[in-house]
Amino acid sequence: MPDLSSGAPGNEADAAAVNALRSAVMRLSRRLKHQRVDESLSPTEMSVLGTLARCGTATPGELARKEHVQPPSMTRIVALLEAKGLVRLEPHPDDRRQKVVSQTGRAEAMLEESRRKRNAWLASLAEGLDEDEWARLRAAAPVLEKLAHL
Secondary structure, three states: OOOOOOOOOOOHHHHHHHHHHHHHHHHHHHHHHOOOOOOOOOHHHHHHHHHHHHHOOEOHHHHHHHHOOOHHHHHHHHHHHHHOOOEEEEEOOOOOOOEEEEEOHHHHHHHHHHHHHHHHHHHHHHOOOOHHHHHHHHHHHHHHHHHHOO
C-alpha cells in the first residue's frame, strides 16, 4: 500500500488519484449542502444531529471530539439546537456534573427528510452513469465511508 501520509504520494499516478478524489469529494459535498431541508441550521448543526443519530446520546465534550470543534463551540451549538427543540439535555447517569445530549423526535424526522432529499438528488445524478460506472461506485462506497470516519 502506498504511503500517502506525507501528503506527497509516492508516484504521479497516486498523486493524481489523491488530487482527483479531493476535488471530487469537495465539489460533491458543496452540491449536497445545497440540498438541505432546513436552511436555518448550519452545516455544523446538521452534522451534530447526524452524529447523535449514528452514535446515540453523548456529552458535549464527546460531541466536540467527534465533530473536531472546541468544547466551548460545541456548548454553543448544543444550546442553539436545544432552543430549536432538536436536542434534549439530561443529567449524566454516572456524573451529575455533566449533561448528556440526545436528539428529539423532531430532529429525527428532519434528518430523515434530509436523507430522503439528498438520496433522491444523488440517485438522479447516478442515472447519468453507465452500468460499469455505477458498479464501481457501489464498490467504492464502503471505502469512502471508511475514509470519512478515519
